[in-house]
Amino acid sequence: MSMPSAFRRTARARRAVTLAVAAGLGVVAASPAPAREPAAAVDTYYAAARGKTGPALKAALHTIISAQDRLGYPQVWEALKATDQDPSDPGSVIELYTGRSIAKSRSGGGSGEWNREHVWAKSHGDFGTATGPGTDLHHLRPEDVGVNAVRGNKDFDNGGSPVPGASGNRTDSDSFEPRDAVKGDVARMILYMAVRYDGGDGFPDLEPNERVNNGSTPAIGRLSVLKQWSLQDPPDAFEQRRNETIYTTYQHNRNPFVDHPEWVGAIW
Template sequence: MSRRHHLHPRRSLPAALAVLAVLTGTAAAAPAPAAPSTAAAPLAPLDDTYYQDAVGKTGTALKSALHTIISDQSKITYSQVWDALKDTDEDPANPSNVIELYTGRSEPKSNNGGSVGQWNREHVWAKSHGNFGTATGPGTDIHHLRPSDVQVNSTRGNKDFDNGGSAVSGAPGNYTDSDSFEPRDAVKGDVARMILYMAVRYEGDDSFADLEPNDSVSNGSAPNIGRLSVLKTWSEQDPPDSFEKRRNDVIFDQYQHNRNPFIDHPEWVEAIW
């Protein structure tokens, strides 16, 4: 979650000299104010190129434009996902490890598999919601696949997302009940933006189901996941951090060559939904 920083303004040396010059009658000798920076904002190149057909739009027009943009992607197989996650979710403090989504633990990259204590491939948009399984496409889209502790992944299962429930064993800060799962605060926004990416990317025009979020937690095998109102709140409360932004860049540069637009532009969540 973001932290509030309290800034204590201090007068710069040039400003102090200017004040002194006024007091001594030598204002003309005061240093000229610095020219405003002309450096481009970090997203400007993307908005001028990658997102150029989406900028300025809202609602269904924005969603449609983003769908067209992000559908232009390279696809990987389910077996290739293992190696991809070792890059996308690398522990910045230990390049031999990955960070698990729900526990936040740093685990050796080599400790992947299906046994207790290992990490496996979690489909954040549960693969049964739309019955796409592990098919190349939504089943292998690493924008919503993350390393997860095997047991915690099993606990989450195919539940929708919502607040509340009982504490999840071995994953402090996560909660679950019979029909929903609440991730820890540090990744609530990540989860929301992954779900909303999937809803924009997969619109039913490529032989897969039209995936859409709704405000239910009883979606079963329908191509829906909720609770949308809660996901929107999570996205606002937990804005993209450096880990999530780096992950988006790695996927774009090295693997799928498409981006999660809600990491680059979190305000587009409200603009569409």
């Protein structure tokens, strides 16, 4: 896709941040509340997708959002401290499923700590923590270690029993239902991954389907439920701020379904 020269200059300037990271200077923390990108700039970003639907829209969005910078897995720790910062407490992050605010310093793998949840479970396609889908901030979120273990690599669906320590979440043997406040977030993260990773860059072709128990196949269900969740829970200020931080400070690409949730129905 050909981008306007002014937009390319902005993108080059932003990429300097990532080059600094690669040089060993560390991840640059995002500001607590980055300004929203002007509507005209967002429109320009998606110009090649305008007027398209179905497979043509999906293909155009894939091309647009594939122009991104990538983080290594260790750098994700620091990035999440910015993308998921508690708006009311700069020293804490908000856990995805529990909704709890927890100190940024309490990251790790122990009980009562938070770790890096792959919303598109990394075993679905077996991409692990490889730079690319395994480190893509658009689907990585802070979560309580114990609750993350309960979710595991389960597909998404409605129903099940309450998850201990995570009010509003439910689970059974083969699926996980997040709390109402983040159902749309989960759906839009999954659908972003399906558009971004289509098998053309050495990673699996990720696709949503209508199944649970997808195991190691590069698929997650259920699509009909994810579409319902996206409608039920439209993007809120936290999700929009997160999308902006990833774009302006880290990967320099956007989740199109946060900016245009109507595109979920236009593609699927």
